[in-house]
Amino acid sequence: MTTLKSKLQADLNAAIKERDELRSSTLRLTLTAITKEEVAGTVKRELSDDEITKVITREAKKRREAAEAFAQGGRAEQAERERAEGEVLAVYLPKQLTDEELREIVVQAVEKARAAGAEGPRAMGQVMKIVNPEVAGQAEGGRVAALVKQVLAAG
Structure with a gap:
């Protein structure tokens, strides 16, 4: 059974091979956030898929908030980049409720x-x-x- 973390890692490797800068940098940052969460506290541990989903949700929220901030600041290019990163992360999240x-x-x-x-x-x-x-x-x-x-x- 593959874990969500190993899927992220495999997708990162594929993105690097495909020279997909957006996907590779987004996945790299997300894996870093997961690792940070794993070493937080007194004992290093493996996160469950549910915990990893929470980290990805938090990362996606950061992208959404940054996109809004950039859009309000008149920086459309950065806002678009943040939105695109959010879409990369959305693939790994459960379908959002309407x-x-x-x-x-x-x-x-x-x-x-x-x-x-x-x-x-x-x-x-x-x-x-x-x-x-x-x-x-x-x-x-x-x-x-x-x-x-x-x-x-x-x-």
Whole structure:
């Protein structure tokens, strides 16, 4: 069974052979982030595929935020590069939920929380506890939280 890390490594080697600078530099940076995570703490360890997915998600989020910052700063070329790197990483992430799919999960979670007696803005934490395990890796936390707030406010 190949791990996600070994797939990244193999794809990096292929990208280097193909002289694909964008893919090779993006994968190299991502593998570095994974290695950093593995040696963080007191004991070096192998990350599980789930943990590696979290690292890739974090790297993809950095690319998205950098692309927005560059676009706002009028640096279209850098913004485009960051977006392209984000697309390289998206290949290794679970398929992201559509807005409709995410809304459906959030609405059900809000109903569950209300059934358990949670009301209004205070229900936010309880709803997030229900939603997060269901959407892990398939939707960014900020996007989930914004939608939960919106659904709770709509009552």
